[in-house]
Ligand SMILES: NC(=O)c1ccc[n+]([C@@H]2O[C@H](COP(=O)([O-])OP(=O)(O)OC[C@H]3O[C@@H](n4cnc5c(N)ncnc54)[C@H](O)[C@@H]3O)[C@@H](O)[C@H]2O)c1
């Protein structure tokens with residue numbers, strides 16, 4: 001295949017769309033929209049945000065309450081575009097006016113050259129099916145989703161699943177990131193894993209690098225991708241580590257770019273299982289010493305999982321990035337999976353009940369990730385090599401007691 005024709009000097013700008021508008025989706029739309037304004041040489045200013053449409057009622061205590069509308073339900077997209085606030089999933093945070101909420105998924109992704117996927121992982125299959133063949137063939141993706149997809153024969157990273165389903169390359173963003181803190185511009189770090197496809201590599205003049213173009217891109221397992229990627233046209237700025245850094249890095253959100261998509265994705269997904277364990281432990285009345293033991297065991301099982309199923313590409317140094325130990329610590333001490341599993345243990349009710357009654361539509365990713373990972377391990381008869389993950393599944397299902405966790409590790 002010949003390299004793409006065209007001038008090496010970029011003329012077009014990237015159109016950025018955020019697919020998803022929950023607590024984290026809206027926060028990422030905010031920070032990215034701040035950057036598209038600053039880097040107007042690289043990006044179109046407007047950022048589309050796909051919103052799973054629903055009706056919301058603005059309470060009379062809200063500054064957005066309109067007496068003429070009263071308690072009548074209104075479309076969430078209308079509320080976001082009118083008041084520049086996602087009153088349901090990110091209340092009390094002003095969004096830049098260049099974030100545009102769009103209830104049509106197909107319309108929101110049309111002509112976007114950078115797609116940011118940010119919604120609970122259980123919905124990604126349906127979303128990808130709807131936009132298959134309806135995006136730019138050379139679009140590039142970043143998945144901010146923490147979870148995995150499990151099919152009959154394999155466990156798949158979300159970014160891998162997105163890439164294969166849509167025929168594009170997709171990297172991953174993950175870190176010790178509590179959406180509400182970042183939305184309030186409290187400083188934190190994150191990790192973006194992006195393995196620039198050979199066909200997108202350019203030299204200092206913006207021209208394709210000799211030979212690179214013809215090389216196949218290697219997937220997360222280190223194997224050549226089955227479907228060749230369509231290169232990003234040369235009249236766009238390259239989708240490089242530098243350009244992605246410009247899109248996501250903020251004074252309150254420090255981005256480190258790496259290439260290990262497996263480590264970043266799996267650390268982000270599996271820590272949610274460990275966070276549930278820590279919540280159950282604390283709700284049971286144990287404290288930091290028990291929790292740090294569980295974090296350590298959980299990290300060992302996470303690294304073992306990566307080595308067992310993605311041995312070709314995993315890099316242990318990734319676990320020292322924000323996506324690794326930092327996310328493990330924050331998730332086990334202050335995030336939702338920890339907070340609500342603690343509440344479930346304190347109240348003696350199931351986690352499903354807590355998700356339904358306390359979360360106002362938000363999702364605990366740890367529940368589905370535990371189920372999916374355990375079904376994958378059980379199918380291969382290796383679930384006993386992952387005693388902590390197995391115990392969490394048992395506690396969620398009510399078949400295992402928190403006080404029996406130490407017995408798992410007795411020799
Ligand atoms: N919230 C955080 O602090 C945080 C931080 C880092 C990463 N993450 C990860 O980001 C991802 C997104 O989480 P979030 O916190 O933004 O979500 P959330 O739990 O706040 O919101 C749920 C979202 O799902 C949408 N939804 C409900 N039903 C749907 C359907 N059938 N199809 C499509 N969408 C539907 C809702 O409209 C809402 O936008 C998750 O993988 C999470 O682990 C979250």
Ligand SMILES: O=P(O)(O)OC[C@H](O)CO
Pocket residue numbers: 146175176177178179275327330331335336337338364365
């Ligand atoms: O609130 P949680 O449990 O979904 O976790 C949020 C982030 O993943 C923490 O880094």
